[in-house]
Amino acid sequence: MAADQRPKADTLALRQRLISSSCRLFFPEDPVKIVRAQGQYMYDEQGAEYIDCISNVAHVGHCHPLVVQAAHEQNQVLNTNSRYLHDNIVDYAQRLSETLPEQLCVFYFLNSGSEANDLALRLARHYTGHQDVVVLDHAYHGHLSSLIDISPYKFRNLDGQKEWVHVVCTAQLNNRLQPSSLSLCPVWEGRSFPLLATSPKWQSEHIRKAGGVFVADEIQVGFGRVGKHFWAFQLQGKDFVPDIVTMGKSIGNGHPVACVAATQPVARAFEATGVEYFNTFGGSPVSCAVGLAVLNVLEKEQLQDHATSVGSFLMQLLGQQKIKHPIVGDVRGVGLFIGVDLIKDEATRTPATEEAAYLVSRLKENYVLLSTDGPGRNILKFKPPMCFSLDNARQVVAKLDAILTDMEEKVRSCETLRLQP
């Protein structure tokens, strides 16, 4: 492989010439060229090893041999669309159904979380006959036109809020509002539902009373990541059943796989239109083989339990950082989905945006890949591959501690926080 590689500067120059700058790079001032990855580690063109705290998509670990093998075996034999009968699609749907409440029993397969959320919106609107949508503030549900409209994270920077979109906390869930759906990612910025002003259970009851359905967007947080439960919506208790669940990202470990699960009434309403839903690649034998392999590895390696123990340990270590460093305003999360809020001071709680960017760059120089999130881009977001270890947690927090200590010294001696060129 190495012989074929372009020098990093050439790759960057070609990228700037050929790929739209709307498609951003991590660390734009000094992007990383990654040429290899395994488990929770990524390697650059010089062979340097990075601990990966970002890649939730590489759910069971980068290039997991069993997943790679499953893709290869199926790729050699058959990869076609779902208009032919095939065992993989029904086997995969059956395995997924075993993880869900029995009411969620009708499946659609697609290529991306965005496609899944778009279909969820279509299903909700057909079922309810309403157009309006209630969403969580700052939420991001995907890159498609229909989803930009329901993603405050995006539409605030574009054309603004459509009159049929209602942001939770401002939305009046009364008789005047007739929503098609409430779309929620059950964990957001490391906060799970119950930390919201109103619980999703309360919200879903109100949404249903108002004629809408509840969509659980599990694209970022599902599939065992929250540890205690397979799905994040299950944090609400056993009797809490969404009308639609959307899945993506992690379920194919990097292969484009996504899924919508719906209740019978929701699915039947769409079927009654007589309109076909056809997705060229969705539910292909290869996608489903990969999906099945990811489920097998999750189970075999007990990664859900692992997420609980490593996640708790990481939370505990980060909690110690909160005591030690005033910039750490809050540590919250569940399983291996953890947010660390960086603030200017305890009194105003102003987002420490620049400090967060500086910290993340310094971590990268120290071979830790981490990203920020939130409206103030001041929340360190931990969502590593699920094989992230106790040792990794120790290493990452030790580096974080050292950099925060150094930052505090710099501030005391009135140095500016600037990266060395």
Add this chain to the structure above:
Amino acid sequence: MAADQRPKADTLALRQRLISSSCRLFFPEDPVKIVRAQGQYMYDEQGAEYIDCISNVAHVGHCHPLVVQAAHEQNQVLNTNSRYLHDNIVDYAQRLSETLPEQLCVFYFLNSGSEANDLALRLARHYTGHQDVVVLDHAYHGHLSSLIDISPYKFRNLDGQKEWVHVVCTAQLNNRLQPSSLSLCPVWEGRSFPLLATSPKWQSEHIRKAGGVFVADEIQVGFGRVGKHFWAFQLQGKDFVPDIVTMGKSIGNGHPVACVAATQPVARAFEATGVEYFNTFGGSPVSCAVGLAVLNVLEKEQLQDHATSVGSFLMQLLGQQKIKHPIVGDVRGVGLFIGVDLIKDEATRTPATEEAAYLVSRLKENYVLLSTDGPGRNILKFKPPMCFSLDNARQVVAKLDAILTDMEEKVRSCETLRLQP
């Protein structure tokens, strides 16, 4: 593999229980279970070999060993998102740019043709500042909400035509209309542009005069399928340059890969919003490795030239059928994208819908897979893998001839056209 297989009846029963019936099967009365495919052949669970005239997605042939190998090699090493620098994405963009007019020089990578058309719509609207869209009648541009709205093929069966959608031939391209774009699949139902009442060149001039851009949807017809040219829009001549080209289906030979190419002005207008475009799987090292392998095979096996020669031969054989069988109303096409119009009689040219369905079922019993298209579902659509051979053309037309002859005899003896149970 065989030992793991469910009996076909079990697969069907599970499919009916778990997968939405909105996701249709080919030959719903007696669906085919396909377990293996190679080149232009598919094999059912009994080992029966079918000639595949449907799978345009398996562009260079089902399970092409070089494409499978490229996916496997890259899957073992790295599959991550495009926020890291990587050679594959720039190599692939560069190779694609060599096939396009130089103005089309900014690339975006995605997972599906639907995602590509949705982004094209966003780009067109940002660039022009207009919302309206002009489309071809009966067109289908994808399964997403935003694309159902611009697909007469779909919206006629659903909520009807939005006021901002204008169907070509009825659209008044005058000063009052301010469209964002004209979206056209350059070949439709086997007709290429010039057969339309007005040529696309004329249309694009009018669209541009009215402030819009021209989107060439090459998802079904690009990549050498039309034979004489790599892209179907090139049938319009060397000086015809769309503002946006969308690609999908065939470019990954079954792997979910799609692409949007845009001119600098169109791309820059979107970049100026400062909004990021991020697609989780789009442009991954694996997708791009697969895309590059497909380009290599196309070139190495000279499949574009092959499409010209085999396509011409198939057109010629089908032309003989038109002379022999009155039900064949028209044969039209370009390269390996051919439509055969079945009509009740020459005078009324009423679509022979039932006859087309019967014929396709009989062909399936004779181990030929073919589908119908068009508003009357009476057009036999040939879009086989590009390795479809002269012999395949002879075999398929011989079977078609035999069945049409038998159908004529049945009609003469007043038998109903019904398949044996």
